[in-house]
Amino acid sequence: MVRMGTLPLRLLALRYGADIVYTEEIVDKKMVRTKRVVNDILGTIDFIDEFDGSVVFRTCNEESSYVVFQVGTSDPELVVKVAKIVEKDVAGFDVNMGCPKEFSIKGGMGAALLKQPDKVKDILTSLVSNIAIPVTCKIRLLPNIEETMDLARTIQSCGVAAIAVHGRTKEERPQHPNNNEAIKKIAHDLSIPVIANGGSKEIDSYEHVLRFRTATGASSVMIARAAQYNSSIFRKEGKLSLDEVIPEYLRLCIEYDNVFTNTKYCVQMMLRDLQETPMGKRLLDSKTEEEIYKIWGLLDYYKKKQEEFKNLSLKLQMTLPSMGHLEPAHKRAKTESTFFSRVCENDDVIKVMIPLRKPYQKHILPKTVLHEHASKAQHRKKINVLASRQQHWLVCTP
Numbered sequence: 003m004v005r006m007g008t009l010p011l012r013l014l015a016l017r018y019g020a021d022i023v024y025t026e027e028i029v030d031k032k033m034v035r036t037k038r039v040v041n042d043i044l045g046t047i048d049f050i051d052e053f054d055g056s057v058v059f060r061t062c063n064e065e066s067s068y069v070v071f072q073v074g075t076s077d078p079e080l081v082v083k084v085a086k087i088v089e090k091d092v093a094g095f096d097v098n099m100g101c102p103k104e105f106s107i108k109g110g111m112g113a114a115l116l117k118q119p120d121k122v123k124d125i126l127t128s129l130v131s132n133i134a135i136p137v138t139c140k141i142r143l144l145p146n147i148e149e150t151m152d153l154a155r156t157i158q159s160c161g162v163a164a165i166a167v168h169g170r171t172k173e174e175r176p177q178h179p180n181n182n183e184a185i186k187k188i189a190h191d192l193s194i195p196v197i198a199n200g201g202s203k204e205i206d207s208y209e210h211v212l213r214f215r216t217a218t219g220a221s222s223v224m225i226a227r228a229a230q231y232n233s234s235i236f237r238k239e240g241k242l243s244l245d246e247v248i249p250e251y252l253r254l255c256i257e258y259d260n261v262f263t264n265t266k267y268c269v270q271m272m273l274r275d276l277q278e279t280p281m282g283k284r285l286l287d288s289k290t291e292e293e294i295y296k297i298w299g300l301l302d303y304y305k306k307k308q309e310e311f312k313n314l315s316l317k318l319q320m321t322l323p324s325m326g327h328l329e330p331a332h333k334r335a336k337t338e339s340t341f342f343s344r345v346c347e348n349d350d351v352i353k354v355m356i357p358l359r360k361p362y363q364k365h366i367l368p369k370t371v372l373h374e375h376a377s378k379a380q381h382r383k384k385i386n387v388l389a390s391r392q393q394h395w396l397v398c399t400p
Contacts, residue, residue, distance in 0.1 A: 004103075005267055006230045008325070009046070009060045010254035012069060014247075015229055019208075019236035021222070022068050025059060027098045029109070030075040032058055033084045038091075043314045043322050044258055047091050050323055057325045060258065061091055070094040070138065074101065076110030078124040085133045094135055094163070097125060100142040102172040113142055113172035119156050126160035136163035140199065140224075143171050143184050154188050166197035166224050176203060176227065186219040195221035202227035208238050230271050244272055249298050256304050259311065261325035262291045269294070 003011075007026035015023050036049040036058050049059040061069060071092045075081040085095050099122065101112030108114075115122050122139075129137045139157060144150045150167075157165050167188055169180035180200040189196035198220035205211055205228045215223045228235050233251070234242040248269060255265045269285060276282045281297060288294050295304040315322055 003226050003230055005264060006271060007072075008260065008264055008268075009062065009065070009258050010251060010260050010265075011230070011233060011268060012065055013062075013254050013258075014251050015233045015236060016065060016068055017250075018234045018242075019238060020068075020229075020233075022070055022093065023065065024070045024072045024096060024224075027072050027074045027101060027106070027112075028059060029111070030073055030077060030080045030084045033073065033087065034080060036087065038087065039323070041320075041323065042318055043311055043320060046258065048323055049087065055323065057323050059088070060325065062258070066091060067093050070096045072096045072098050072140075074098050074106055074109070074111040075125065076115065076121065078121070078128040081125055082128050082132045085129055089133050089135055092135065095129060095133060095137050096166075097129070097137070097139040100140045100166075100168050100172070102142065107172075116141060116144055116153065116172065119153055122153070123156055123160055126157060126162055130161040138162055138164045138166065138197075140166035140168065140197075142168045143181060145171055147184055147187060150184065151188055151191055154192055158192050158194050162194065164195040164197055164221070165192070166199050167220075169198070169200040169218070180204070182214075182217045186217070189219040189221070197222050197224045199224040199226070201225075202229075205235065207241055208235065211235070230268070231274065232272065244276070248272055249300065252295060252298055252300055253303065256295065256300065256307050259322060259324070262294070264325065265291065266294060 003024075004026050007024055012023040012025070032051070033049065035052055037052055039048045039050050041048045041060075044060075044062075046060050046062045048057045050056065051058050059071070069092050071085075071088045071094070073081060073084055073096070075084070075097060081097070088095070098106070098112055099115045101107075103112065106112030106114070115125075126137060126139060137160075139162060141150075141153065141157070144153065154165060154167070165188075167185050169182055169185050170178055180203070182198075182201070185196065185198050185200075189198075196219075198214060198218035201214040201218075201223070202225060205214055205225060211223050211225065225235060232241055232244060232247055234247050251268070251272070252265070254260075266285065266288060270277060273279075273282050273285065277286060284297050285294065288297070291304060292301060295301045311322055314320075
């Protein structure tokens with residue numbers, strides 16, 4: 003779950019009953035240039051990018067026996083270096099061979115590996131031979147079930163501990179039905195555990211999780227979208243309301259100093275249609291952590307923890323590192339003198355130029371500036387949708 007699988011949401015899922023949790027996919031080239039730092043202020047282990055000083059991956063003792071590090075890679079040698087960096091702080095190491103996103107495929111990662119069984123074998127055998135923790139991988143279906151089963155057998159021969167299978171091809175999207183029968187055939191054919199994935203559309207309770215497991219014949223179930231909408235899906239006693247879940251999530255964001263943009267994004271994903279409610283609109287309009295925590299009555303707790311962090315920072319003579327960009331590099335704002343946006347209206351293209359009248363701040367996204375401008379220009383809805391789906395059309399300058 004890109005931008006969702008960060009420490010606060012992983013911990014929340016574990017507390018609600020998840021057996022294991024995965025990090026978001028972190029690219030090998032990014033991770034290999036990090037250094038491991040013990041963060042005594044937060045009680046975490048931070049892997050800090052030596053190039054820009056941001057935290058690429060943050061973990062803690064509570065999840066160390068349950069968290070699986072998920073990597074994006076196409077390089078057998080480089081991926082072993084990454085595994086060696088995190089090996090002592092995670093429970094498992096997973097290679098994402100199913101991501102259909104353009105940035106992943108263009109880099110030879112994710113679903114691009116599905117048609118390269120030799121490279122798959124090189125990557126997995128290198129990992130299994132060189133690290134002490136379990137190695138797993140996740141794939142998607144190939145157009146032909148026999149091709150998929152051949153690939154799964156190749157993966158099994160590498161000595162991996164388990165394989166996750168998403169029941170769609172790389173061209174298919176969530177609106178397409180998940181191929182549970184294909185997963186069932188693979189699970190029946192292999193001797194290693196098969197983890198079923200792709201069933202979030204049919205999962206709205208813990209009972210549905212069990213039903214999906216039975217339908218696929220898998221040993222376990224991997225949940226993404228249903229868990230990002232409401233992590234209490236893992237509760238055997240029943241799912242909780244967002245009125246309970248969101249404050250619990252925000253408390254973890256406060257305790258682990260989560261970056262504002264990631265916190266806001268994750269709560270937006272939880273709210274979904276509720277973004278149109280008064281509370282949802284207040285979230286969309288928020289520009290700082292304080293504004294978000296005030297909405298859910300946690301501002302005093304946030305201020306208290308920030309004061310604790312400040313005092314610990316002075317006592318330990320340590321600067322609290324901040325989380326870095328939590329999305330692919332190609333989506334980040336580029337350096338220019340103005341914001342530009344294009345809006346397609348029927349067959350016409352409209353260009354809007356928005357000058358920045360004050361210094362750019364890291365917690366204010368280009369989308370936020372565009373959103374404010376669009377509100378004044380009475381084009382809020384159209385441009386907001388564009389900003390969500392076509393972020394590469396936005397540029398900004400510090």
